[in-house]
Amino acid sequence: MQFIQTIYTIWQREIIRYWRDKTRIASTLFQPLMFLFIFGAGLSKTLAAGNFGVDFVQFMYPGIIAMSVMSVAFFSTISTVWDREFGFLKEILVAPVSRAAVALGKTLGATTIALIQALILLVLAPFIGVAIHFVIILPLVIFMLLLAFAISGMGLLISSLMKTTESFGFVMQILIFPLFFISGAFFPLTAAPSWMRVFANVNPLTYGVDAMRQILLGNQIAPTILSNLSLHPIAINALFLLGFSAVMVSAAVWAFNKRA
Amino acid sequence: MNIIEVKNLTKKFNGLTAVDNISFEVKKGEIFGFLGPNGAGKSTTINILSTIFLPTKGEAFINNFNVLSQRDEVRKSIGLVFQDPSLDDRLTAEENLRFHARLYGVSSDEYKKRKKEVLQLVDLWERRNEIIKNFSGGMKRRLEIARGLIHYPAILFLDEPTLGLDPQTRAHLWSYILKLKREKEMTIFMTTHYMNEAENCDRIAIIDHGKIIALNTPDNLKAKVRGDVISMKSNDKLSLKKELEERYRVEVKEEDGILRIEVANGDQFLPRLFNELTVKIDAIELRKPTLDDVFLNFTGHAIREEEASDKEHMRQRMRMRRRI
Numbered sequence: 007m008q009f010i011q012t013i014y015t016i017w018q019r020e021i022i023r024y025w026r027d028k029t030r031i032a033s034t035l036f037q038p039l040m041f042l043f044i045f046g047a048g049l050s051k052t053l054a055a056g057n058f059g060v061d062f063v064q065f066m067y068p069g070i071i072a073m074s075v076m077s078v079a080f081f082s083t084i085s086t087v088w089d090r091e092f093g094f095l096k097e098i099l100v101a102p103v104s105r106a107a108v109a110l111g112k113t114l115g116a117t118t119i120a121l122i123q124a125l126i127l128l129v130l131a132p133f134i135g136v137a138i139h140f141v142i143i144l145p146l147v148i149f150m151l152l153l154a155f156a157i158s159g160m161g162l163l164i165s166s167l168m169k170t171t172e173s174f175g176f177v178m179q180i181l182i183f184p185l186f187f188i189s190g191a192f193f194p195l196t197a198a199p200s201w202m203r204v205f206a207n208v209n210p211l212t213y214g215v216d217a218m219r220q221i222l223l224g225n226q227i228a229p230t231i232l233s234n235l236s237l238h239p240i241a242i243n244a245l246f247l248l249g250f251s252a253v254m255v256s257a258a259v260w261a262f263n264k265r266a
Numbered sequence: 267m268n269i270i271e272v273k274n275l276t277k278k279f280n281g282l283t284a285v286d287n288i289s290f291e292v293k294k295g296e297i298f299g300f301l302g303p304n305g306a307g308k309s310t311t312i313n314i315l316s317t318i319f320l321p322t323k324g325e326a327f328i329n330n331f332n333v334l335s336q337r338d339e340v341r342k343s344i345g346l347v348f349q350d351p352s353l354d355d356r357l358t359a360e361e362n363l364r365f366h367a368r369l370y371g372v373s374s375d376e377y378k379k380r381k382k383e384v385l386q387l388v389d390l391w392e393r394r395n396e397i398i399k400n401f402s403g404g405m406k407r408r409l410e411i412a413r414g415l416i417h418y419p420a421i422l423f424l425d426e427p428t429l430g431l432d433p434q435t436r437a438h439l440w441s442y443i444l445k446l447k448r449e450k451e452m453t454i455f456m457t458t459h460y461m462n463e464a465e466n467c468d469r470i471a472i473i474d475h476g477k478i479i480a481l482n483t484p485d486n487l488k489a490k491v492r493g494d495v496i497s498m499k500s501n502d503k504l505s506l507k508k509e510l511e512e513r514y515r516v517e518v519k520e521e522d523g524i525l526r527i528e529v530a531n532g533d534q535f536l537p538r539l540f541n542e543l544t545v546k547i548d549a550i551e552l553r554k555p556t557l558d559d560v561f562l563n564f565t566g567h568a569i570r571e572e573e574a575s576d577k578e579h580m581r582q583r584m585r586m587r588r589r590i
Contacts, residue, residue: 008371015368023356026397093352100318100346101369102338 012103016111017118020085024119034081034123038074039130042066064227067136068218069191071127072211075120075154076185080178082116083161087174105262109162109255116158117151124150136222145221145240152247153214159254160210166261190215195237210250217243269294269421269453270315275324277310284310286476287324292421292455297447299467300457301557303569307476308457309349312425315455316346329420342370345414349425351406353398359385359409360394363416370417377416384412388442404435411442422446424456428463440466459569461557470557472564479564484557491555491563494532496539498525499549506545513542521568528555 024030042063089095098108128146131138138146168174188202189195189211195203206212216237223232238246270292277285285307292298300308313319315326317337326333329343353362360381367377385391388408398406407427414422424443428436444466446452456467464470464484471481480487500506507518507525519526529535532552539550561569 011368011371015365019354019357019361019365022361023354026356092355093348093350094354096318096348096350097352097366098369100316100341101366102341102371103369 009104009107012107013111013114016098016108017115020082020112020115021118023085024082024115030081031123034074034078035126037077038070038127041073042070064136064223065219066191067131068215068222069186069189071124071150071218072153072189072191072215073186074127075124075150075214076157076211077182078123079116079120079154079157080161080182082119083112083158083165084171084174085115086112086162086165087168087171091170099262106259109259109262113155113158113162113251113255113258116161117154120154120158121147121150124154138222139225142221142224146218149214149217149221149244149247152244152251153210153218156210156214156247156251156254159251159258162258163254163261166258185209185211188212190219190237210247212237213243213246213250267294268292269329270298270455271327272311272315273325275311275314275326276322277307277314277319278322283476285314285321288473288476288478289324290471290478290481292453294420294453295447295451296468297443297454297456297466299464299470300455300473301459301461301464301470301561302457302473303459306459306473308459308473309425310476311473312423312455312457316344316423317341342417343420345417345419345422347407347410347414347422347424347427349429351410353406353409353413355399356397358395358397359390359401362398362409363394363413366413367416372417380416380418384415387415387445388412402435404431404439407431407435407439408442411439415446421453421455424454426457426459428458428460436463461561461569464557472561474565480560487557487560488555491559492528493530493555494528494535495553495555495559496527496529496532496535497551497553498527498547499523500525500545500547502545506543506547509543509545519562521562528559 086095089098099105125147128138128143164177165174168177184205186192188198188205189209190206191211195206195212198206217240220232220236220240268291270290272291273289275285275288276283288307288311300311302308310319314321315328315333317333317340320334328340331339331343333340354365357365363381363385364377367381372380381394382391385394388411390405390409390412393401393405398409401409411422411424411427427443428439431439440463443454447454458464467484469481469483470487472479472487480490482490498506503520503523503525507520510516510518510525510527514527514529516527516529536550536552539547558569
């Protein structure tokens with residue numbers, strides 16, 4: 007039916023545009039890899055002295071995936087701001103289609119792109135010394151998807167409110183750092199001060215990183231150590247991400263509708 | 267049959283009345299034009315009719331569908347070519363077309379047949395798989411026309427279709443538009459501030475400051491200008507004006523330092539001027555009335571004067587564009 011057709015059409019355009027921009031594909035892959043290599047290699051010996059019972063690279067790896075998902079998902083939604091600036095949004099908004107379908111198409115487009123990049127990182131995992139067992143791939147991908155969808159929804163909401171790419175970029179810059187650093191990607195939140203915990207509790211990355219870390223390190227480190235590093239049961243993480251996505255996408259649809 | 271009906275349409279933006287209580291009808295199959303300077307309310311009207319803006323007051327019916335309560339049906343009935351380009355530069359011509367077709371519910375089979383038809387109509391079939399970033403302005407406009415047609419709308423809305431195009435492209439574009447009218451019996455609703463473009467319309471509504479000043483066929487409108495127009499320049503304008511008024515008892519209008527009179531049979535009147543006038547004339551011109559003269563007659567100012575207030579117009583457009 008037309009609703010699904012609309013989602014597919016919007017989604018397909020995002021994918022085509024992404025695929026034609028080879029430089030963008032390369033550059034968004036570069037940052038997380040660099041992070042991992044430099045920080046991982048540089049810090050691992052130093053932190054090994056602290057005897058946490060886990061290799062720092064392994065600890066950081068879920069965070070790196072999350073960072074890649076976040077930046078790609080966010081950046082992909084900039085297409086909506088471009089559309090507004092260059093007039094294409096008018097073509098979309100004036101079409102006899104549901105705004106909800108448009109929002110879902112765009113969110114799924116950004117999600118797909120983020121997922122592709124995250125999967126590439128996953129393939130590279132063994133080369134960095136992170137062991138991936140076959141059995142964990144599916145739950146890992148599920149959480150990559152959930153996190154990507156949540157961030158894409160947030161990105162879409164922001165981009166539907168922004169009028170220029172400059173203001174969008176500005177907001178992104180302000181958000182990306184706290185989202186990433188106060189998420190447990192870099193250091194465990196279990197021992198962090200309470201004001202940080204408040205922010206972390208509404209940060210979708212927290213839940214994504216937490217779940218992925220538990221999945222990734224599940225068979226590799228002692229359960230007691232793992233529970234010291236973890237915040238919530240995996241199911242709770244999934245629920246939060248789903249709820250967060252629903253709120254974000256609904257708000258984005260509302261923002262679209264305000265326009266006409 | 268009236269395919270567009272507008273009743274008491276008003277639109278206000280932040281205290282500015284862009285469209286002021288206008289009413290009109292458009293018959294099926296005609297080319298109907300809105301002629302007026304920048305900022306007159308033409309684009310606002312077309313935006314209301316295409317459901318982009320909501321009216322402040324009044325109602326409008328497109329193809330018997332209510333613009334307020336049946337928006338999707340209205341949208342399916344119209345093809346839009348906007349004033350500002352709205353194509354995706356990173357897609358090919360065909361991909362732009364397909365995107366539109368899918369959103370408007372054109373089935374895959376229908377699309378396969380129609381895409382060749384509409385692209386050939388605008389001579390872009392050969393270049394359908396090229397990314398349109400490098401298309402010229404005229405080519406993009408033609409693609410937008412093809413795109414506006416792919417879902418076989420009842421009416422084609424053209425908002426300043428040749429704005430920014432060179433005269434040759436303009437002429438080409440019009441040959442496509444007229445071909446559409448002939449071959450598809452399509453109703454076309456357009457806005458323009460180019461006088462000669464409006465001559466192509468079956469009927470024109472002259473709009474200024476949000477109001478419709480006159481509505482008729484181009485010929486009828488021109489007939490309201492009393493006759494041929496003779497324009498004169500002179501160093502001694504005042505004396506010339508006085509002599510024209512006293513000797514021939516005609517109304518003398520002045521604009522930009524040029525004196526104008528309207529007389530029947532201007533070609534026979536000219537020799538009289540040469541023989542009888544005592545005041546020296548430096549330059550003289552005789553022509554049949556154009557829409558320029560119509561506009562001047564009805565509004566008291568030339569359409570070109572409005573373009574001097576471009577800054578105000580830009581400000582207005584910026585204000586309105588924020589809404590999308």
